[in-house]
Amino acid sequence: MNLLVYYEQFQxxxxxxxxxxxxKAGSREAKNDLIxxxxxxxxxxxxxxxDIMTE
Numbered sequence: 342m343n344l345l346v347y348y349e350q351f352q353x354x355x356x357x358x359x360x361x362x363x364x365k366a367g368s369r370e371a372k373n374d375l376i377x378x379x380x381x382x383x384x385x386x387x388x389x390x391x392d393i394m395t396e
Contacts, residue, residue: 344385347376350393 351357364372380386 344383345387345390346380346383346385348386348390 349357349360351360364375367375376383
């Protein structure tokens with residue numbers, strides 16, 4: 342089962358890629374802390390983003 346538990350929006354693809362590299366370079370605990378800071382219950386956020394994805 343896959344859940345969307347964290348996302349960020351960017352206007353420019355280059356900024357998104359740079360942020361993705363920054364996040365990927367962090368430890369698993371840093372990634373978990375980032376998720377918990379925005380989504381403490383690890384709720385599936387797909388319903389929030391599905392309309393954004395079709396724009």
